[in-house]
Amino acid sequence: MNKTQFVCAECGYTSPKWLGRCPDCGKFNTLVEEQVAPAPAKTRAGAGAPSFSKPVPLSQVKYEKYERVSSGIGELDVVLGGGIVRGSLVLVGGDPGVGKSTLLTEVAAHLAKEHKVLYLSAEESCSQVKLRAERLGLNPDGLLLLNETCLDNAEEAFLGAEYVVVDSIQAVYTESLSSSAGSVGQVRECATRLMRIAKSRGITFFLVGHVTKEGTLAGPKVLEHIMDTVLYFEGERTENFKILRSVKNRFGSVQEVGVFEMTGEGIFGVTDYSDLFLSDSRGEAAGSAVTPGETGNRCMMVEIQTLMAKTAYGLPRRMSLGVDLNRLIVLIAVLEKRCGLPLGTQDIYLNAMGGIRLNEPSADLAVCAALASAERMIPIDRETAVFGEVGLTGEVRGVDFAEKRVNECLKMGFKRVIFPAKNKKHCEKFKGKIELVPVSYVSEMIKSVFPS
Numbered sequence: 001m002n003k004t005q006f007v008c009a010e011c012g013y014t015s016p017k018w019l020g021r022c023p024d025c026g027k028f029n030t031l032v033e034e035q036v037a038p039a040p041a042k043t044r045a046g047a048g049a050p051s052f053s054k055p056v057p058l059s060q061v062k063y064e065k066y067e068r069v070s071s072g073i074g075e076l077d078v079v080l081g082g083g084i085v086r087g088s089l090v091l092v093g094g095d096p097g098v099g100k101s102t103l104l105t106e107v108a109a110h111l112a113k114e115h116k117v118l119y120l121s122a123e124e125s126c127s128q129v130k131l132r133a134e135r136l137g138l139n140p141d142g143l144l145l146l147n148e149t150c151l152d153n154a155e156e157a158f159l160g161a162e163y164v165v166v167d168s169i170q171a172v173y174t175e176s177l178s179s180s181a182g183s184v185g186q187v188r189e190c191a192t193r194l195m196r197i198a199k200s201r202g203i204t205f206f207l208v209g210h211v212t213k214e215g216t217l218a219g220p221k222v223l224e225h226i227m228d229t230v231l232y233f234e235g236e237r238t239e240n241f242k243i244l245r246s247v248k249n250r251f252g253s254v255q256e257v258g259v260f261e262m263t264g265e266g267i268f269g270v271t272d273y274s275d276l277f278l279s280d281s282r283g284e285a286a287g288s289a290v291t292p293g294e295t296g297n298r299c300m301m302v303e304i305q306t307l308m309a310k311t312a313y314g315l316p317r318r319m320s321l322g323v324d325l326n327r328l329i330v331l332i333a334v335l336e337k338r339c340g341l342p343l344g345t346q347d348i349y350l351n352a353m354g355g356i357r358l359n360e361p362s363a364d365l366a367v368c369a370a371l372a373s374a375e376r377m378i379p380i381d382r383e384t385a386v387f388g389e390v391g392l393t394g395e396v397r398g399v400d401f402a403e404k405r406v407n408e409c410l411k412m413g414f415k416r417v418i419f420p421a422k423n424k425k426h427c428e429k430f431k432g433k434i435e436l437v438p439v440s441y442v443s444e445m446i447k448s449v450f451p452s
């Protein structure tokens, strides 16, 4: 008889019987029935002599050097931490149509020049993949295509390859479970099986993953735990620029981002991203400020735009794209209370240009500058950049990489930089090259931005 269990679709909690509420994550009606896969038979070294795993002293562990291979796309290599690591599992998640298949087709075609590569397309037919490859101008003879949704049937083909692309993990299924493809159990079982193949055979897997409406990877949380590297491909469908972000990486920093441009001819890494997140008309309209944002090993100048409109009725509205909404609300409160800016009756909208996400506190001061500019209806000089963290008392706190940020401002032709006084000694070497304005309080910053 087949044994079944109930698995929480949110957190992966398992229970032998159905429960209305998951005791682990507290969500309601998330437990779904799954078939328990038969446990693998125990192997023994000899009859009657059970084999035990032997621990090894740390000093005697052999150093394994990760072999890295270039993916052929420089930006992707950067996000992966210097290239593809052999035998690793890389998951690429993203919204529908963002370009996951396009990116991985390019990678597969590049790798196929020297390696055995298999593209398992469970979502599209082989002719669709060929059509895409032709549109991208790729003609890799060595690339093998397989149109198969059953993982059990595809396993044989995996063993002959060095690199495998599975498009997508939600579309494949294994016959050992009776649930449909894309269900929690199937996704987990398929991913676990691929991991076993990857680790035992040294085959590198690229998996495409779908995301839910909320923007997180569809399927159980364990899917992310199994992976060595989890990447998110982000960007508006109507915009050409896409951002590849690493959220988990066992072989590199998770702070890295890659910037790509999507065209009809393919996807290209953007190396000159310097003015990607700045508008040409900055400095003309009130409400915008520029900050040097630090993501991974890169510093980029990002323009923050704000708009204020008188609240028509009820509570004022606050909306934020690219900056955490809670952060924006705190900064509005600081400006109201510590600087006397009347923002309580204004609807406030904020947008970080180019679809980038500023997750670090160093953008606080620029948000304040943009809000002050919008409130006073005075534009900020286009050659002024602002950075620094803002505390609840209205003080400006020091931030990391101050030297790097000022250097980026200088490189991008900015003439003046307003920054935390705490970082003054890091930036002394730029004296004479760029006007340095150290500030200790937000009110001081407002005074320096609008001298008149």
Ligand SMILES: Nc1ncnc2c1ncn2[C@@H]1O[C@H](COP(=O)(O)OP(=O)(O)OP(=O)(O)O)[C@@H](O)[C@H]1O
Pocket (backbone or CB within 6 Å): 094, 095, 096, 097, 098, 099, 100, 101, 102, 103, 123, 135, 237, 262, 263, 264, 265
């Ligand atoms: N003929 C074409 N010319 C130009 N661009 C195209 C063409 N066909 C597709 N595209 C671009 O490619 C994108 C789709 O890329 P792709 O199929 O790689 O996305 P995906 O993330 O794999 O989507 P899905 O989730 O549906 O698998 C479209 O959004 C579109 O911008």
Ligand SMILES: [Mg+2]
Pocket (backbone or CB within 6 Å): 100, 101, 102, 123, 167
């Ligand atoms: Mg696709």
